Amino acid sequence: MMKWKLEDSTVAKNPMSMRKKMMIGGIMCALMVGIFFADDWQQRRFAALRYGYYYMGQRQYEEAIDLFEQYLNVESDIYWNLMELVNGESYSCKNVSNCLEECRVLQEKIYHEGV
Numbered sequence: 001m002m003k004w005k006l007e008d009s010t011v012a013k014n015p016m017s018m019r020k021k022m023m024i025g026g027i028m029c030a031l032m033v034g035i036f037f038a039d040d041w042q043q044r045r046f047a048a049l050r051y052g053y054y055y056m057g058q059r060q061y062e063e064a065i066d067l068f069e070q071y072l073n074v075e076s077d078i079y080w081n082l083m084e085l086v087n088g089e090s091y092s093c094k095n096v097s098n099c100l101e102e103c104r105v106l107q108e109k110i111y112h113e114g115v
Contacts, residue, residue, distance in 0.1 A: 045071055049091065056099060061107035068100040 052067035072093060074080070084092040 046091070049096065052096075053099070056103055059106075059110075061103040061110070064103045065100060065107065068096055068103065071096055072100065 048067045049071045052064045052071065055061070055064035055067065080093040084094075089095050
């Protein structure tokens with residue numbers, strides 16, 4: 001007669017210690033919190049850029065210049081390459097720099113016409 005041994009499927013085959021589980025959980029929580037803060041920072045930057053485009057369209061060039069300068073206040077080539085790759089050209093450093101220069105030229109033109 002053959003005896004069959006059934007495995008209990010509720011028991012993990014490679015049990016991890018409670019300490020390892022806590023470390024992995026802590027790392028995952030820290031990672032999620034870090035992603036949350038990075039996303040919040042980035043969304044604030046996008047909002048500033050959108051307002052900059054809005055002010056530029058409303059011919060409020062001084063406000064648009066301030067917002068474009070705030071948006072361009074990152075000195076990382078990797079960051080700007082990722083921004084253009086993920087979000088497209090409207091968020092690229094080159095495009096925003098061009099808009100900034102256009103605002104400066106138009107602001108000077110308006111100033112000289114008013115004088």
